[in-house]
Amino acid sequence: MEHQAYGADAPPMGTGNINRHGMPEVPIGQTVTEKWPVLDLGNQPNIKLEYWNLEINGAVEHPLKLSWKEFMNLPQTKDTSDFHCVTTWSKLNMHWKGVRLIDLAALAQPSSDVTNVLCYGYDNYTTNLSIEEALKPDVLLVHTFEGQPLSIEHGGPVRMITPQLYAWKGSKWIKRVEFLTEKKRGFWEERGYSDTAYPWRNDRYSV
Ligand SMILES: Nc1nc2c(c(=O)[nH]1)N[C@H]1C(S)=C(S)[C@@H](COP(=O)(O)O)O[C@H]1N2
Numbered sequence: 001m002e003h004q005a006y007g008a009d010a011p012p013m014g015t016g017n018i019n020r021h022g023m024p025e026v027p028i029g030q031t032v033t034e035k036w037p038v039l040d041l042g043n044q045p046n047i048k049l050e051y052w053n054l055e056i057n058g059a060v061e062h063p064l065k066l067s068w069k070e071f072m073n074l075p076q077t078k079d080t081s082d083f084h085c086v087t088t089w090s091k092l093n094m095h096w097k098g099v100r101l102i103d104l105a106a107l108a109q110p111s112s113d114v115t116n117v118l119c120y121g122y123d124n125y126t127t128n129l130s131i132e133e134a135l136k137p138d139v140l141l142v143h144t145f146e147g148q149p150l151s152i153e154h155g156g157p158v159r160m161i162t163p164q165l166y167a168w169k170g171s172k173w174i175k176r177v178e179f180l181t182e183k184k185r186g187f188w189e190e191r192g193y194s195d196t197a198y199p200w201r202n203d204r205y206s207v
C-alpha cells in the first residue's frame with residue numbers, strides 16, 4: 001500500500017479548474033477529446049420504442065416495468081456533465097436530458113438493506129455500482145444528448161451515465177436495474193476492472 005498522510009484521505013488527483021464536485025476537471029491520466037468515441041462489445045441492439053421496456057426490480061417494494069411512454073412521462077432532468085473513459089479520454093460539458101436513477105428508486109422503493117445495483121443492457125452487458133454511487137443526483141438514464149435523440153451507437157434509446165465514475169459504469173441500451181443486498185459483479189468487473197472506478201483515484205483495475 002502507498003504511503004498516505006495521517007488523518008486525511010489522499011487528495012483527488014487530476015489537473016485543471018475545480019469542477020462542481022470539487023474535483024480537478026481532468027482526472028489523472030486522462031486526455032480531453034472533442035470527439036465522442038464509441039466503445040462497446042460490438043453488438044449494438046436496435047430496439048424499437050414500442051418494444052422497449054425498462055425494468056427496476058430486485059430488492060424493491062414496487063418492481064417497475066416501464067414502457068417508453070411511461071418512462072417519458074416521468075419527471076425529466078437536464079444536466080451538463082463530463083464523461084471519463086477508462087481508456088484515458090475524457091469529454092467535458094456534455095448536455096443531457098433524462099430521468100434520474102434516484103427518482104426511479106423513489107418509485108420502486110428499494111429495501112433498507114440494499115447495498116449495490118447491477119445494471120443490464122439489451123446487448124447483455126452488465127456493470128455493478130454501490131448504492132451510494134448509483135443514487136448520486138447526476139446519475140441519469142438519458143434519452144437526449146445536445147438536444148437530439150441519443151444515437152444507437154451511443155446507447156439509444158436510453159443509456160445510463162455515471163459522471164463521477166469511469167464511463168463503463170453507465171450501461172448503454174439500458175434494460176434493467178437490479179437492486180441488490182450483496183454485490184454481484186458485471187462484465188468488466190469480472191474481468192479485472194474496478195468495482196469502484198473512481199477517476200480521481202486512478203482506480204481502473206481491481207487490486
Ligand atoms: N450496454 C453496454 N454499455 C456499455 C458498454 C457496452 O459494451 N455495452 N461499454 C461501456 C464502456 S467500456 C464505455 S467506455 C462506455 C462508452 O460509451 P460510448 O460508446 O457512448 O462512448 O459505455 C459503457 N457502457
Ligand SMILES: [Mo]
Pocket residue numbers: 039085086087167168
Ligand atoms: Mo470503456
